[in-house]
Amino acid sequence: MDYFLTEEQQMIVDIARQITDEKIIPQRAELDEKEEFATEILNDIAQADLFGLYIPEEYGGFGGNCFEVVLALEQFGRGCVAIATSFAASALGAYPILLSGNEEMKQKYMPDVASGAKRAAFALTEANAGSDASGIQTTAVLDGDEWVLNGTKQWITNAGEAQIYSVVAITDKNKGARGASMFVVEDTDPGFSCGPKEKKMGIRASATCELIFKDCRIPKDRLIGRQGMGFITVMKTLDLSRPGIAILGVGLGQAALDEAVTYAKQRVQFGKPIISFQAIQHMLADMAIGVEASRALVYAAAKHIAAHPKDMSKASSMCKVFATDMAMKVTTDAVQVLGGYGYMREYPVEKMMRDAKILQIYEGTNQIQRNVVGQELNKEYTK
Amino acid sequence: MNIIVCIKQVPDAKDVRLDPKTNTLAREGVQSIMNPFDRHAVEEAVRLKEQHSGTVTVISMGPPQAEAVLRDAVACGADEAVLVSDRAFAGADTWATTYTLGKAIEKIGQYDLILCGKQAIDGDTAQVGPGLAKRLNIPYVSYVRKITGSDNNILSLHRLMDDGYDEVEMPLPGLITVVKEINEPRVPSLKGKMKAKSLNIRNMTAEDIGADPDSIGLPGSTTQVVKVFAPEFRGERAMLEGTVDEQVEQLVNKLEPYL
Numbered sequence: 001m002d003y004f005l006t007e008e009q010q011m012i013v014d015i016a017r018q019i020t021d022e023k024i025i026p027q028r029a030e031l032d033e034k035e036e037f038a039t040e041i042l043n044d045i046a047q048a049d050l051f052g053l054y055i056p057e058e059y060g061g062f063g064g065n066c067f068e069v070v071l072a073l074e075q076f077g078r079g080c081v082a083i084a085t086s087f088a089a090s091a092l093g094a095y096p097i098l099l100s101g102n103e104e105m106k107q108k109y110m111p112d113v114a115s116g117a118k119r120a121a122f123a124l125t126e127a128n129a130g131s132d133a134s135g136i137q138t139t140a141v142l143d144g145d146e147w148v149l150n151g152t153k154q155w156i157t158n159a160g161e162a163q164i165y166s167v168v169a170i171t172d173k174n175k176g177a178r179g180a181s182m183f184v185v186e187d188t189d190p191g192f193s194c195g196p197k198e199k200k201m202g203i204r205a206s207a208t209c210e211l212i213f214k215d216c217r218i219p220k221d222r223l224i225g226r227q228g229m230g231f232i233t234v235m236k237t238l239d240l241s242r243p244g245i246a247i248l249g250v251g252l253g254q255a256a257l258d259e260a261v262t263y264a265k266q267r268v269q270f271g272k273p274i275i276s277f278q279a280i281q282h283m284l285a286d287m288a289i290g291v292e293a294s295r296a297l298v299y300a301a302a303k304h305i306a307a308h309p310k311d312m313s314k315a316s317s318m319c320k321v322f323a324t325d326m327a328m329k330v331t332t333d334a335v336q337v338l339g340g341y342g343y344m345r346e347y348p349v350e351k352m353m354r355d356a357k358i359l360q361i362y363e364g365t366n367q368i369q370r371n372v373v374g375q376e377l378n379k380e381y382t383k
Numbered sequence: 384m385n386i387i388v389c390i391k392q393v394p395d396a397k398d399v400r401l402d403p404k405t406n407t408l409a410r411e412g413v414q415s416i417m418n419p420f421d422r423h424a425v426e427e428a429v430r431l432k433e434q435h436s437g438t439v440t441v442i443s444m445g446p447p448q449a450e451a452v453l454r455d456a457v458a459c460g461a462d463e464a465v466l467v468s469d470r471a472f473a474g475a476d477t478w479a480t481t482y483t484l485g486k487a488i489e490k491i492g493q494y495d496l497i498l499c500g501k502q503a504i505d506g507d508t509a510q511v512g513p514g515l516a517k518r519l520n521i522p523y524v525s526y527v528r529k530i531t532g533s534d535n536n537i538l539s540l541h542r543l544m545d546d547g548y549d550e551v552e553m554p555l556p557g558l559i560t561v562v563k564e565i566n567e568p569r570v571p572s573l574k575g576k577m578k579a580k581s582l583n584i585r586n587m588t589a590e591d592i593g594a595d596p597d598s599i600g601l602p603g604s605t606t607q608v609v610k611v612f613a614p615e616f617r618g619e620r621a622m623l624e625g626t627v628d629e630q631v632e633q634l635v636n637k638l639e640p641y642l
Binding site: 007011018022023047049 | 569570
């Protein structure tokens with residue numbers, strides 16, 4: 001369907017598509033098999049100026065918004081969710097600085113993120129704090145002109161591959177949610193280290209590790225925004241970034257659909273291509289309907305979020321749930337259409353099915369997203 | 384270092400079909416792309432510019448729609464673009480083409496290096512690069528797979544051969560044609576695409592370059608395409624299997640009746 005993109009938006013799609021077709025797709029199976037971080041491909045993306053899509057021009061970016069990022073991520077997601085995740089996680093790590101950081105901090109960090117010279121990461125999750133962010137145990141204590149961080153973050157995307165980390169830590173235990181603050185930690189800071197790489201079911205070419213803070217001392221001015229504002233920044237960051245995860249579902253769903261239709265036209269059983277059987281046709285039709293409906297919702301949500309920064313949550317959560325649940329179903333059905341071949345690693349759909357699962361889990365599980373939508377409905381109807 | 388890159392718009396090889404009735408290329412619905420070897424030439428020029436500063440000018444002889452590949456080259460880092468386009472150029476073979484490109488390049492003026500792809504995937508002659516060097520009376524090295532250095536106006540090169548490579552030095556100004564092994568072309572950048580969109584492409588006609596009307600287009604061509612056809616497969620094939628000795632024995636048996 002035609003979504004009437006502007007000329008500039010179409011350029012972004014064309015560049016991202018070319019990177020996906022020429023660089024990502026030929027290498028994705030090997031990177032997945034070897035669990036290897038796609039440094040070269042991310043450098044290609046940097047050279048194409050796509051790391052700065054959402055960053056204002058005064059910091060060296062393109063000056064777009066959430067929608068431009070979504071357009072690029074749709075293509076990358078069609079190629080490989082692991083590589084797309086590495087790209088998206090840099091934005092996730094940069095958003096807190098853009099949303100709540102002061103001018104000096106933006107000047108210091110954003111140009112390098114925009115050019116792709118440095119990658120960012122976002123560190124919220126801990127062993128006892130996932131969906132319930134109030135369980136955070138990492139602490140930050142002011143000691144003279146320095147903050148001292150202690151604790152361990154878990155399952156941090158881009159860990160070890162990023163140079164700039166936006167980290168949530170408790171600065172006042174007695175204030176609950178208002179006792180959390182966000183800090184910028186650089187990879188070279190003393191007392192900071194990364195744990196071993198986690199072994200994952202899918203998105204295996206992305207880096208996921210622990211972050212360990214052991215009397216990690218950082219300058220006082222690395223506090224993002226004001227003390228106690230951490231959770232507000234976290235919530236806004238995730239509201240802004242979730243359409244990016246949703247669109248990975250769309251890109252991935254499209255890729256699975258493409259594989260399934262192509263196969264169904266070639267595969268002959270009972271003397272006919274299997275696409276001529278209604279059982280297969282209906283599956284493919286439902287897959288196509290799911291992908292297109294998700295694309296329309298995510299595009300609309302991303303545009304809404306860009307235009308209404310104070311009313312992001314519901315649109316953001318709705319599109320994340322819808323598009324990622326779709327991706328899980330569509331990739332599972334693609335494996336079914338390809339049958340035994342689909343289950344083999346020789347074909348790309350089994351990787352797509354493994355990659356789809358994380359989309360329902362990270363950046364807020366789909367159960368938590370439904371909570372958000374439900375709570376927003378409750379609020380709206382009380383007015 | 385001021386570099387000129389010659390590029391050509393060609394039909395996408397994935398789509399090439401012959402109309403079985405007329406035996407001409409079916410152009411309808413066939414996408415046009417930059418000749419793949421020329422993409423490597425543009426990339427190498429942009430890399431040289433990034434190392435040594437200077438400018439990269441891309442030049443193409445072709446119909447007005449060849450502007451598209453010039454803009455693609457600018458999106459990938461070229462600075463200036465020249466389209467050599469005139470109805471009088473139509474039907475040019477490589478002889479007339481090198482004359483025309485040579486005239487246009489003389490008009491552009493000062494350059495240190497000219498880069499070409501080793502050949503175009505439509506004509507496949509590999510003659511335009513060397514021919515152009517001859518027209519301009521400059522040295523050339525073809526099938527370059529690596530530039531290893533450039534000191535005191537001498538370019539050190541690896542020329543790809545069937546059984547390895549030659550190490551060659553060439554004084555500048557000169558011309559090289561490149562093979563795909565020389566680099567991995569970049570994807571266009573967003574800033575490059577925006578620049579390419581608004582860039583004014585310099586147009587040169589036969590008159591602009593001061594071309595002799597008898598040396599360009601069909602009149603200036605020493606060869607003509609008389610007929611194009613899709614060859615029919617006539618021979619019979621047989622695959623011999625087994626060990627080498629067994630295969631040799633089978634082959635000898637097959638050949639014996641004809642001795």
